[in-house]
Amino acid sequence: MPSSEAPLDDLARTPGVPKPDPILIVDNVQRTFGGLQAVNVQSLQIQRGTITSLIGPNGAGKTTLFNLLTGFDRPQHGDWHLNGGALVGIPSFRVARRGMVRTFQLTKSLARLTVLENMLVAAKDQVGESFWGGLFGRWRHIEAANEAKAMASLERFGLDHMASHYAGSLSGGQRKLLEMARALMVEPEVIMLDEPMAGVNPALTQTLLGHISALRDDGKTVVFIEHDMDVVQEISDWVVVLSQGTVIAEGPPAHIASNHDVIDAYLGLHHGEKP
Amino acid sequence: MLLAAIAFLAIVSMPLAALAENETIKGTLEKIDADAREPVEGVTITVEQGGDLIGSAVSDQNGAWEIPVPGAGEYVVRLEVETLPDGVALTDPERFELPDVSVRENQNKTARFNLGPGLSSGVSAWNRIGSLFVIGLKFGAIVALSSVGLSLIFGVTGLVNFAHGDLVTLGAVVAFFFNSPDLGGGWHILIAAIPAVLLVAGFGGLQEIGLWRPLRKRNTGLVSLIVVSIGLSFVIRYGILVAFSGLPRPYLNYAIQSDMQILGITTVPKNLAIIGFTLVVLALIGLFLTRTKLGTAMRAVSDNADLAESSGIDVSRVILVTWVVGAGLAGLGGVMFGISEQVQWDMGAKLLLLIFAAVILGGLGTAFGAMLGGFIVGVAIEMSTLVIPVEFKTAVALAILVVMLLVRPQGLLGTKERIG
Amino acid sequence: MDWVKILIDAGRAAVGVPAAAYALSAIGLNLQFGYTGLLNFGHVASMMVGAYGMAITVDRGGSMWLGVIVGILLALILGLILGIPTLRLRADYLAIVTIAAGEILRILVRSSWAEPVTNGILGIQAFADEFFDLNPIPVGLYGIGRFRFDERTVWVMILGWGLVAVVTLFMWKLTRSPWGRTIRAIREDEDAALSLGKNVFGYKLQSLMVGGAIGALAGMFLAIDQQNVTPDTYIPLLTFYAFTVVIIGGPGSLLGPITGSMIFWFLFEFLDGVMTGAVLNDWFFGWFEATDIGPIRFALFGVGLMWLMIYRPQGLFGSHEEMLIDAQ
Numbered sequence A: 001m002p003s004s005e006a007p008l009d010d011l012a013r014t015p016g017v018p019k020p021d022p023i024l025i026v027d028n029v030q031r032t033f034g035g036l037q038a039v040n041v042q043s044l045q046i047q048r049g050t051i052t053s054l055i056g057p058n059g060a061g062k063t064t065l066f067n068l069l070t071g072f073d074r075p076q077h078g079d080w081h082l083n084g085g086a087l088v089g090i091p092s093f094r095v096a097r098r099g100m101v102r103t104f105q106l107t108k109s110l111a112r113l114t115v116l117e118n119m120l121v122a123a124k125d126q127v128g129e130s131f132w133g134g135l136f137g138r139w140r141h142i143e144a145a146n147e148a149k150a151m152a153s154l155e156r157f158g159l160d161h162m163a164s165h166y167a168g169s170l171s172g173g174q175r176k177l178l179e180m181a182r183a184l185m186v187e188p189e190v191i192m193l194d195e196p197m198a199g200v201n202p203a204l205t206q207t208l209l210g211h212i213s214a215l216r217d218d219g220k221t222v223v224f225i226e227h228d229m230d231v232v233q234e235i236s237d238w239v240v241v242l243s244q245g246t247v248i249a250e251g252p253p254a255h256i257a258s259n260h261d262v263i264d265a266y267l268g269l270h271h272g273e274k275p
Numbered sequence B: 001m002l003l004a005a006i007a008f009l010a011i012v013s014m015p016l017a018a019l020a021e022n023e024t025i026k027g028t029l030e031k032i033d034a035d036a037r038e039p040v041e042g043v044t045i046t047v048e049q050g051g052d053l054i055g056s057a058v059s060d061q062n063g064a065w066e067i068p069v070p071g072a073g074e075y076v077v078r079l080e081v082e083t084l085p086d087g088v089a090l091t092d093p094e095r096f097e098l099p100d101v102s103v104r105e106n107q108n109k110t111a112r113f114n115l116g117p118g119l120s121s122g123v124s125a126w127n128r129i130g131s132l133f134v135i136g137l138k139f140g141a142i143v144a145l146s147s148v149g150l151s152l153i154f155g156v157t158g159l160v161n162f163a164h165g166d167l168v169t170l171g172a173v174v175a176f177f178f179n180s181p182d183l184g185g186g187w188h189i190l191i192a193a194i195p196a197v198l199l200v201a202g203f204g205g206l207q208e209i210g211l212w213r214p215l216r217k218r219n220t221g222l223v224s225l226i227v228v229s230i231g232l233s234f235v236i237r238y239g240i241l242v243a244f245s246g247l248p249r250p251y252l253n254y255a256i257q258s259d260m261q262i263l264g265i266t267t268v269p270k271n272l273a274i275i276g277f278t279l280v281v282l283a284l285i286g287l288f289l290t291r292t293k294l295g296t297a298m299r300a301v302s303d304n305a306d307l308a309e310s311s312g313i314d315v316s317r318v319i320l321v322t323w324v325v326g327a328g329l330a331g332l333g334g335v336m337f338g339i340s341e342q343v344q345w346d347m348g349a350k351l352l353l354l355i356f357a358a359v360i361l362g363g364l365g366t367a368f369g370a371m372l373g374g375f376i377v378g379v380a381i382e383m384s385t386l387v388i389p390v391e392f393k394t395a396v397a398l399a400i401l402v403v404m405l406l407v408r409p410q411g412l413l414g415t416k417e418r419i420g
Numbered sequence C: 001m002d003w004v005k006i007l008i009d010a011g012r013a014a015v016g017v018p019a020a021a022y023a024l025s026a027i028g029l030n031l032q033f034g035y036t037g038l039l040n041f042g043h044v045a046s047m048m049v050g051a052y053g054m055a056i057t058v059d060r061g062g063s064m065w066l067g068v069i070v071g072i073l074l075a076l077i078l079g080l081i082l083g084i085p086t087l088r089l090r091a092d093y094l095a096i097v098t099i100a101a102g103e104i105l106r107i108l109v110r111s112s113w114a115e116p117v118t119n120g121i122l123g124i125q126a127f128a129d130e131f132f133d134l135n136p137i138p139v140g141l142y143g144i145g146r147f148r149f150d151e152r153t154v155w156v157m158i159l160g161w162g163l164v165a166v167v168t169l170f171m172w173k174l175t176r177s178p179w180g181r182t183i184r185a186i187r188e189d190e191d192a193a194l195s196l197g198k199n200v201f202g203y204k205l206q207s208l209m210v211g212g213a214i215g216a217l218a219g220m221f222l223a224i225d226q227q228n229v230t231p232d233t234y235i236p237l238l239t240f241y242a243f244t245v246v247i248i249g250g251p252g253s254l255l256g257p258i259t260g261s262m263i264f265w266f267l268f269e270f271l272d273g274v275m276t277g278a279v280l281n282d283w284f285f286g287w288f289e290a291t292d293i294g295p296i297r298f299a300l301f302g303v304g305l306m307w308l309m310i311y312r313p314q315g316l317f318g319s320h321e322e323m324l325i326d327a328q
Ligand SMILES: Nc1ncnc2c1ncn2[C@@H]1O[C@H](COP(=O)(O)OP(=O)(O)OP(=O)(O)O)[C@@H](O)[C@H]1O
Pocket: A033, A036, A038, A056, A057, A058, A059, A060, A061, A062, A063, A064, A065, A105
């Protein structure tokens, strides 16, 4: 259910349309691999406090765009800002510290750490994380607080009973859940989820969607990549469609579902050609 | 028990030998011309033991030189002919190397080189540079032959095989047995090379089937595979040491050749033969990789194994062939190395870091890169002695390796991919 | 064959000076490899700079204690210089650069260019008198039966195992802290750690430097025992020994390097005894001679390393659960 205030409803449905209160502004970001133009985004703005879905056919450049925005890959060209601060050339771990955290399409669980440790690693502001702090700092009370927080979060994601098991022993779907819960431990302002529902069983999907909506209600901004149009329709405030690296359409979910360009892109026809 | 105890101590506390007092090898270089004696200054003398450089010295204005050695034992003392001044030459050009100078405890052993006016008036700069270049090319050919397999295997399997150097040794040693009249048939080394290469190639195939393929099936990680290859290198190397003993030994053929002159450059014929033969083999490998179905399949697997698999290539078989070919080439490299120098149980292990240097210089995973890298490393090592002391020549190759990894990790011919 | 004697000798080796030295060296490597996942094949270089740092300082008239500080500082600097350019490389490339860097350093130390400082291939001797002068233990043999050590050995063993204990305590503090957890996270997946805001490069550098400093302590300790440093001691083999010790004990386990080293030396000496006996009793039908025992032992060492890495990558006593999920 798209949020009722819906400040986005009045916007033009053109690619690159400016948002009233953008948290993330992308300008002319380009990335080529050899001769292949993987990403070429002229202009894209993400509205603060909304759920934005990023959709597009396989190989459209969605993951690559995530990689670029979060500092895991470098574009040939381009500029982007988070909360007004430039992010070009900022290493990935600093992007995370600035409040934009991403998850991975191929889940990256820390296999030989326990589920609880996975969560604790992500916790912010732990003085014991520095070398000297770890040796001599007073980090135990912070640890206790983090642990309580982590357990509460694990409970919400239905992983609390696994807390003391190695993350490597989780199922694929459980790992997806853990990765999302772990990303939230960083307390990001913007959370970027790369296909969080892939491999999660349908019963859990509803719970996950609930979590994602709850994030928005907490004032966080969510950008997520998803292939399932039903899910996209159900949860997003705004949908951005990527095809062959460029944004070919954006708008509210209802608008996107009926957009010809989008249908063409998914059917693999060239942009502009009419069937 | 005593022997074993000594062996044990030598391994645990290798420096024991150095506790002995002051053994040195020394000498005085004089040009003897009719009745006139004249000290020869500025000539480099080096001392080696088991292929390791022990030390070097340059004769002073009195022609004197002295090199401390770590203890009693047998040493090879060599006069670096290129450093002789104009108008001075060895009276016997063959005797630039004294192969077994034996030093007793606390002895200051004197080693003698006889110098005279020589036939030609010294060695021209052209000859000096040229002959080093030829030696460099020859060594480069050996490194290139040995490297191609490592690079190909890395390309198709992602394994950096630390036991690859020992395949080189294996080739040299197997050829030695066939070449030896007592142990084998006393075959000419060029004939003996054939079963040697085939056996090492077969050993490569067996390794793949018996070890690496099962490990890949178990999804064993990169790091574990590297450590396994280190274990394997110990098994092969020390197995060879038991079978072959620690003494360096030459093949029956081509061990000693007299100098020849070509284009004003002094060299031995076998150097040119090794270079020429290697170039032919490498060209054939190049043709195989680019012109045959199997070769292109190899490169396809190297590029992207999943894609190759899905386009109908039998990846498993391609990997097996790569192991066979790669190991065979390493064995051939070993035979060439043995012809060029001598056969020794750890000759390949010592070559391993240079092979790495060659492969990384050219681009890990690319066969042509390994060839190019091999020749560059060989020439760089030998030519570097023109400007810096010989004792640094290995360091030069390793420095190339390190610098290359830092500035262009994909190598000269590699394509940029994520290696960070 | 005298089994009792063989077992006692092996037992002596398990608690002896080399076992302590390799435990120490392996603790440093364990921090780098076991906890952080760094495939550092140049570990021997830190042992070398530690030993040489101390030997040169004493040789130039400094005290041994100053020497210890110099050795550790040199190891830290080495870690910094080696780490900054290389730690971004993938594991296999890192292994190649570090092994090459170790060899370059050894070639430099033994060269005539460095000889005025390092004394070239002859190395430096007799720099630890200060330590042996402090020996409070009266002359004599200590222990029971064959299991005995003289006062000098006991003194060195006290130093060695004392160092092992202190460094293990330090490692306990360090690896049980959030810092330790973070380096383990980096070992598991760098990108995940980055995405959670961890400065992966900084942690790796710290781990390399601290592990190197511990390696330097091990190098100094070995050098003190032998009163001798020579460049050709510090060959890559020493690094591979340390790796084997770490893997026997279990990478990333706190006490692993200690048990690993004791088992390693026990087996090494035990094999030696058994094979010597076997050769003397001609159990090998005359195939092998006494001089073959050393090489055979090395070959067996290789077999053992392969076996461990394939079947017991989490160490001889690694947990079953961890084994199942091992997918490094
Ligand atoms: N490291 C790389 N090297 C070369 N090409 C790459 C690389 N990463 C991505 N590409 C190419 O860039 C294009 C975009 O890939 P990307 O992974 O961003 O697609 P995607 O939209 O996430 O697809 P999917 O829905 O299948 O996950 C693809 O054609 C892919 O082959």
